[in-house]
Structures are given as structure tokens and as C-alpha cells.
Amino acid sequence: MGSDKLTLLQFTNSRRTPGTQRQYRQSVCLFFECLSGRPYTGQSRSAEHLNEMDRMSSEYISTDQNYFSDLLRFASFVADSFSPNTMNTHLSVVIMWLELNDIVISKRKLEAIKGSIEKRRVITKDHILTHEEIKKWYEHLTRIGRVALVIQMATGMRLGEVLGLLPEDVDLENRIVYVRRSNQKRKTTKNQKERITFLTEEALFILNEWLAYRDTFLEIACKKSNTVRPKTRDDARLVPVTNSNIQEVYTRALEKAGLLVRDPDTHRATITSHSIRRYFISQLKTAMPAEMVEALAGHEGYLSGAYRRYSVEQLQAEYDKACHLVSLSSPENLPAIKADLQSQAEFSRSLASENMRLQQQLQSEMREREEQARRISAIEAAMSKR
DNA sequence: GGCACCCCATCTGTCGTGTA
């Protein structure tokens, strides 16, 4: 095949990120599974299956085909199987792949193909969180889940951004968070732009308590992680867990709080980590300029404009006036929450100290036993000489 | 010891979000 032709795998591997490569591979595979009349039913496509699809793709772009009719068939196939957004994505990817292989469908034919499926639209109905619901959710969360939720609520950060935070990204003294990456594996945020946002007093307090406990958490997590893919202690992140862990933690807590409702069409939860971000935006907008809120949340259209017009001090001053809206507790309840967290922290510290004492005692006893064993063998040796 | 539950992890398929 000529070097300017891209098979399925060459096409998908040319994408920048693993996520996009995965999605594109899925789309082109679906196209050939549809054409061959063999829809894939397994949980994941094997390497052997992918190679077969790759061979089919190679043959497909090397010979004349009825592309229009094949695309119409594919459009009908995806329309029966996926939500409007997803079906449009699959179709767009296949058309992109064909175009990259110099297979250009006329504008009219493309209109006919795209017109045969539903337009892009979101079908999951989001639940708008109330303050009471967030509090209820928080009460059922584990420790790490509470830290993630409170940071999200106070900063408006995406979950991936929270999980990408390093110690140097947070200025604890000034309550400023520098959002520099979207998770531990990526170097930038979703829109490739760094920004700042702020912590409430409450979030700062909870974060400090967490920092005191973080090493103990890592120690326990390493013991619990499996031997096939062990978790390591050298995870430098503030919140050293994966996205899916927090998702599980969030979902379990929602269920316990009686807040877990799934959309009947998509089976997706109507409250997600993104709901906290939406709460942040909607609440702060009632008390500070919308442009500032959007900039803190990292919405592209507002970032540069807001940061050009306002100093960090001005942004923080406005945020501080409105931050009670993105705090779990009302100001009068804060002392009680602090006292509760402090007693939890003291309990953790006493456990750690007791653990250390027992370890020292164990080591001392082991040394004593070794000494006794050494003495016994010396006595036995002396006796055997007699 | 068996079991249930919790927590840890990765992977794939699907749906949602946001920018250009």
C-alpha cells in the first residue's frame, strides 16, 4: 500500500492522546464490524480482532467501494445503538479517516448521511444540587472523598485537576491554588491554559488536616493495593488516588445518602463530580461578576480577559465576599466542624504513635530472643565440648 | 475459616464538555 494511505491502526495511532486513540479505534472498528455483519459482542476487542479489522481497513481503502451506501448503512447502525452525541462522533471519525485516505464524499451526500441520524444533543438529565444535598453527600463520604469534594466545591476545579495537584501548586498561606494540569499524566489543563483559583477557610482547614494524615493514607493504600499493579509511596500528588477511585467513593456515598438516581435512558448518574463544579459556578455567580467566576472555573472564553482586567488581589477580594456560598458549613458551624476534624486527627496521630511503640517493642523483644538463642547455642557448644 | 464489605488498581466502551 502507498505510504499516503492510513489503515485503521495507523490512523488511530496518529492521534496525540491515548483516550482519543481509543475512541477513534472504537469508531473505525464499529464501521467494519457493521459492514461485515459481525457486531462485536465481547467486553473488549482482542489484539487478534484489531489486527483483523486493520487488515479489512487496508483492503477497503485499496479497492473501489460504494462509500456512500456503506456510510448510510453505518449511520443507521450507530443510530440504533448509541446516544446522539456518540453516534455523531463515530460517524465523524469514520468520515475523517476516509478523507485522510483521499476518499472524499460530496457535500450533498454527506448532508444526506448526517441528516439520517439525530443531531448532537445531551440526553442525560442533570440534577441541580442543593446545599443540603451536598452536606448529606459529604456526611457519607470517606476521608479522601471529603477532601476531594471540599476542594472541588471551594475551587470549582474539575475532578482531574484536583487529582493532578502537587504540593507546590497550593499556596496555603494565601489560599491560592495554581491549576496547572488536569491529572497526573498530563502536563496541562483541559484547555491547555494555567489559571488560579482560591480556597475557602474551611477547605484550607480540611486540606491541612489531610496533609497531616496523607502519609498514613499512602502507607495504608500501598498495603491494600494489589500485587499485580502495586501502588507506590512516591506519589507526590496532594490527593494520591486515581480518578476511578474517587468516582467509586463519590458514587458509594451518593447511594448511602439516598441521592443516587440514574437517568433511565443512559443509566448514568444524575449527580456526578461535575455537578459540584456546576454548583460552584451557579452559586458564585449570584454574588460576584460572572466573568470572574468563569475565569476561576477555567472556561476558555473568560480566562485571558478576566486576568487582564483584574489583579489576583481583586479576584480574591471578590471571592472572599462570596465564598460562604461554596462552603459546606455556615460560618457559625465552622468551630464545631474544626473541633470534630481535630479530634479525628488526634485519634489518627495516637494510633500512629501506638503503632510505632508496638513496633519498637516487637523489635526489642526480637533482639532479646536473638540474644537468648545466641546464649543457648553457646552453652550447648560448651556442654558438647565436655 | 468463610463471607461480606471496603479499598486498591487497570482497562475498555460510552457519553458529556468545551474550544476553535
Add this chain to the structure above:
DNA sequence: TACACGACAGATGGGGTGCC
């Protein structure tokens, strides 16, 4: 709207802990 990527759901596999 195309494109890129984040987020969610579910499968799978393993270890720790508490209860019976």
C-alpha cells in the same frame, strides 16, 4: 459542528478487616 479529551460505568482482580 469537528475535534479532542474528560468523565462515567462496568468488568476484573487482589488485599485487608470485621463479623459469625
